[in-house]
Amino acid sequence: xxxxxxxxxxxxxxxxxxxxxxxxxxxxxxxxxxxxxxxxxxxxxxxxxxxxxxxxxxxxxxxxxxxxxxxxxxxxxxxxxxxxxxxxxxx
Numbered sequence: 839x840x841x842x843x844x845x846x847x848x849x850x851x852x853x854x855x856x857x858x859x860x861x862x863x864x865x866x867x868x869x870x871x872x873x874x875x876x877x878x879x880x881x882x883x884x885x886x887x888x889x890x891x892x893x894x895x896x897x898x899x900x901x902x903x904x905x906x907x908x909x910x911x912x913x914x915x916x917x918x919x920x921x922x923x924x925x926x927x928x929x
Contacts, residue, residue, distance in 0.1 A: 862868065 863871070
């Protein structure tokens with residue numbers, strides 16, 4: 839190949855690049871991009887159920903946390919009261 843004849847190299851490179859792009863965009867990456875462009879998430883119904891389950895667990899954990907905080911505050915108040923008012927020992 840003469841040194842100035844670069845056209846076949848460019849043609850082969852371009853062909854390889856286009857083939858690679860087609861393979862990538864026809865796969866899962868291309869489908870994900872298409873869903874993103876369409877504005878749909880493609881979530882399955884089981885994912886919606888799973889999300890609701892996680893939200894209910896989070897709510898239960900938050901309720902339990904609030905109850906524990908109340909108990910800790912109560913215990914702190916009781917300890918403070920006990921320190922401020924020492925009991926006299928019986929004689």
